[in-house]
Amino acid sequence: MNLLKFYITTPIYYVNSEPHIGSAYTTIIADIIARYKRLMGYEVFFLTGTDEHGQKVYQAAQQAGKEPKEFCDELAEKFKSLWKELEITNDHFVRTTDDYHVRTVQIFVEKMIENGDVYKGVYKGWYCIPCETYWNEDEVIRDGSSVLCPECKRPVKWLEEENYFFRLSKYRDALLKHYEEHPDFVEPDFRKNEMLKILEGGLKDLSITRTTFKWGVPLPRDPSHVIYVWVDALINYVSAIGYGWDEETFKKWWPANVHLIGKEINRFHSIVWPAMLMSVGLPLPEKVFAHGWLTVNGQKISKSLGNAIDPRYFVNKYGNDVVRYYLVREISFGKDGDFSEEKLVGRLNSDLANDYGNLLHRATAMVQKYFNGSLPRPSEGEGIDNWLKERYFQTKDEYLKLMDSYKLTEALEKLWLFIADVNKYFNDTQPWVLAKENKMDRLGTVLYNTLETILKVAIMTSPVMPDTSEKVFGRLSFDAKPSLEHLEEWGVLKPGSAVKHGEPLFQKVEVQNLKKVVETVIVEENTITIDEFSKVDLRVAKVVEAERIPNSRKLIRLVVDLGSEKRQIVAGIAEHYTPEELVGKNIIVVANLKPAKLMGYESRGMLLAAKHGETLRLLTVDGDIAPGAKIS
């Protein structure tokens, strides 16, 4: 195994919705770790991608009126382009619909079967037909004698389906042993403890195929079965690096050094995936790191809200580096945290603009003024210079140690304590007084030392703020590829090289100007956006036929003209309107409502009516307009 290789992964993101700040967070953190390892001299493979199979994706595609593959192509593109905008340096982007992945999944699962870890059994559980979702006994809602779907609240059906099962239970002891021998296998430790509890409680075998839908990887020996999305998805970590199709590359990178994940998928990564690897005889990843969740301005990221908060909003406004710095610095890595624009601006103003940016600014200004923009040569140092150097080497050691153990927040904290010390050094040596007294030699030494420390800071922060570090390197005419060696030695900057004084690195933002913005970002839970509203396709429809549905007290079957087509709609208005009254009326219907069956009649749409007590009146338009006219 090449000791200097580093393989890091993010989860592959499920494409039933667009990327939000949560997926961006995971990916940015992974990018920071990847960049850090490259800086340390590792050869890095950084993998991310999309998870595209499964019934939910299929449904989402249907709702969007698209073929699943076409739908996935579009969403995968959205993820790719967001990562590009965020300057994510992933080495590959895996999609579970990629051919090599599909083949690898089949090879992997076949191997599990060959090794005797899969058997045919009967899956028993509740199934919600409209939602196409399976629910466990503990998930369904019991309302008297009826059993309801927790999502749509409609009755669920008891289902017994023949499936293939993975003998997960068989690996309990081996997993426990692995946890014991590798105490850092799962981090943070409280997440590990949760996993240990599950293991100690015993494992149930896992159903790994489905027969109720087709959008997935078929099981080669029994193609009526499609492989369960989670099994399919987890295999991306080996398919992307060649398992089953490029053994050499695969051997180079596997096992992964870290799977970076969100806490909600810990069980799959820390129990199911390791067991699958054991089953096919592969070594386990070195570490699974489960980070926490973000709230945004104190609110949970729900699907609707999450989409409202596009990470691009903040990046466009403040720049990548500021957002990245904020995420690492403010949200203690591993725990839950809140993404608040106000706090981001606080960090930008105080840490970045005042402490860091201004330090560079004041130092380069003096080199410009007193040394004509040419870096002075330092001479023999004094006590305070040695103190500065000592503080630097101490900080560097702490920083490396913390970064190596994924304590990103603390690493930055230490770095900023050091920046405060550099400011103190600058203050205490009073270079402006030295200039007045014409002590140019001493002045040169102070400025050199200050800029040398800024270079170190720029190198150490380059994984987090790559663009800013590039700017600093430019100002200091440092054109080497930054590396660990540049951190280990003092005196990297070459006297005589050009020092450029320019615009401040970071522009401060007034907090007063922020209020409005924060308000626009917060979406009240009981309000909807214009986008959400526009999803509802409201149309004017002319009723062309109407009749009562036999044996129903309330229902009337209508045929309405929508301009481009005629449709059947079933409505519960028989107690308020007679069929004769209805024919010829221009009514308002929801044209893109999911079709439903009422008393055996399909209804493709819903008409709108106002109801008050016992009175019900249909909505109609003021005056005449063509059937099918869109309402907005």
Add this chain to the structure above:
RNA sequence: GGCGGCGUAGCUCAGAGGCCAGAGCGGGUGAUUCAUAAUCACCGUGUCGUGGGUUCGAGUCCCACCGCCGCCA
């Protein structure tokens, strides 16, 4: 319901039996003027969630309770 975690300064959090309980941010005062009104120094008695208990001594250990959260069922 079971197991676990958390509750400490206005905010974010650190501290895990023992001198006056800490840091950063915000706020205040002073110094300074090279710099983006920036930097540096100084300034915090806060029921350490509540009530009991153990101990010479408890944010720090034990028990109960309240509130929030996580995992599992």
